[in-house]
Amino acid sequence: MEISVYKYNGEETGRKITLPEGVFTVEPSDHAIYLDIKQFLANQRQGTHKSKERAEIVGSTKKLKKQKGTGTARAGSIKSPIFRGGGRVFGPRPRNYSFKLNKKLKVLARKSALTYKAQDNNITVIEDFSFDEIKTKKYLKMLQDLSVADKKTLLVVADKDNNLLLSSRNVKSAKVITAEQLCTYDVLHADNLLLSESSVSKIENLLN
Missing domain, CATH: 3.40.1370.10 (Ribosomal protein L4/L1)
Incomplete structure (x- = not known):
């Protein structure tokens, strides 16, 4: 050409x-x-993205309420992902994307x-x-x-x-x-x- x-x-x-x-x-x-x-x-x-899971959240370990008789679901930790301020489920972790x-x-x-x-x-x-x-x-x-x-x-x-x-x-x-x-x-x-x-x-x- x-x-x-x-x-x-x-x-x-x-x-x-x-x-x-x-x-x-x-x-x-x-x-x-x-x-x-x-x-x-x-x-x-x-690849430096990172979010905290429940084990990494700083918070009280006190049980929130009694186990039975409340009429609502059981809750054992304020750090649970279902609560505001709790840890994230399967959040991103640092990783290498190259191949x-x-x-x-x-x-x-x-x-x-x-x-x-x-x-x-x-x-x-x-x-x-x-x-x-x-x-x-x-x-x-x-x-x-x-x-x-x-x-x-x-x-x-x-x-x-x-x-x-x-x-x-x-x-x-x-x-x-x-x-x-x-x-x-x-x-x-x-x-x-x-x-x-x-x-x-x-x-x-x-x-x-």
Whole structure:
């Protein structure tokens, strides 16, 4: 699949790049995508939720009323879940929500996500560039020149660029990552995928 290469100011370079078939034109697996995103979101959970059960409530241990002759149900403790201020039945406890996925499945999920983006023509390849200063206005200008300012964008670069990363950090709908940080959730969450020219080969090496 051939795609035009643009400069970061929106101009065409006149060159084209071929997206690797083994990464951008695979048979997509929706189930692999589902599992990978499920794992990603599960790993974001802190799992620190906790409620007190009746054994953990501070209160009197005195029997509330006599056992018989009251005409109402028996009650032995003010800490019972049926009373206001009592413990909670089967309340949440701290736990780890993460789970394991095979590496091959995660690779397939990322390839599937990239394939969907390629099929929808939502991939833009940009000639390698860098910012000589940290300037959010400059990053916004780049998005406008590429006609994606009103969309959620994910820019993938080959190597870490602090000026580029910090310039985009205050832009709510934009995210910058390196090829090693590429994940299924970020690819599908973005409306438009921006790839630096050198990141294409790096992504191919990582996923193959």
